[in-house]
Amino acid sequence: DQQVKQNSPSLSVQEGRISILNCDYTNSMFDYFLWYKKYPAEGPTFLISISSIKDKNEDGRFTVFLNKSAKHLSLHIVPSQPGDSAVYFCAASALSGTASKLTFGTGTRLQVTL
Amino acid sequence: EADIYQTPRYLVIGTGKKITLECSQTMGHDKMYWYQQDPGMELHLIHYSYGVNSTEKGDLSSESTVSRIRTEHFPLTLESARPSHTSQYLCASSELFGTLSGYTFGSGTRLTVV
Numbered sequence: 451d452q453q454v455k456q457n458s459p460s461l462s463v464q465e466g467r468i469s470i471l472n473c474d475y476t477n478s479m480f481d482y483f484l485w486y487k488k489y490p491a492e493g494p495t496f497l498i499s500i501s502s503i504k505d506k507n508e509d510g511r512f513t514v515f516l517n518k519s520a521k522h523l524s525l526h527i528v529p530s531q532p533g534d535s536a537v538y539f540c541a542a543s544a545l546s547g548t549a550s551k552l553t554f555g556t557g558t559r560l561q562v563t564l
Numbered sequence: 565e566a567d568i569y570q571t572p573r574y575l576v577i578g579t580g581k582k583i584t585l586e587c588s589q590t591m592g593h594d595k596m597y598w599y600q601q602d603p604g605m606e607l608h609l610i611h612y613s614y615g616v617n618s619t620e621k622g623d624l625s626s627e628s629t630v631s632r633i634r635t636e637h638f639p640l641t642l643e644s645a646r647p648s649h650t651s652q653y654l655c656a657s658s659e660l661f662g663t664l665s666g667y668t669f670g671s672g673t674r675l676t677v678v
Binding site (some may be wrong): 452454459481482484486491492493494495496499500501539541543544545546550551552553554555556557 | 568570573597599604605606607608609612622623654656661662663664665666667668669670671672674
């Protein structure tokens, strides 16, 4: 039972345009939602997060939106740069209890073209 | 500069061999984790630790074992490697299980069993 889902395996965006990566979840116990970026042959690096009590968090070019009623979150990258090309993982966890360890989606491979 | 170190980065080994994947962190984190990732798939939690002398199995069943004798060290062992163990193994650590700061990951070990 996959609790965190990223239905788009890949996305191609032109440099300078907006990249929108989507994520859906099923567990209503999740309190925290995070985005990680991963390059090949490296470990994931933390990008941005949001608490379930908020609907938006912004950090530079990166903004995460959370829609709790739809159990959906998205990551916006504006403007996209070639260095943003990587695999992006959505992750979620509860504050405590059995769902408190990070659960990851399958990732979306973003390619930013010139 | 990495705060969590995994060795080796790459390992090709024959079936039946015993292997130990090393993971060390310098952040003093109590919580440590091992995730397994196959290409195009999500990261699956296979082991985690609350602290010294405390280890638990994760969501994905694994034939590997772990130990936590020191806070900074969380090695993973496969007694008899098989081709089905071929995967990327990622070690991580954090102060808390559920946290907006996420987990800090090492660079991973890509294991190939031939």
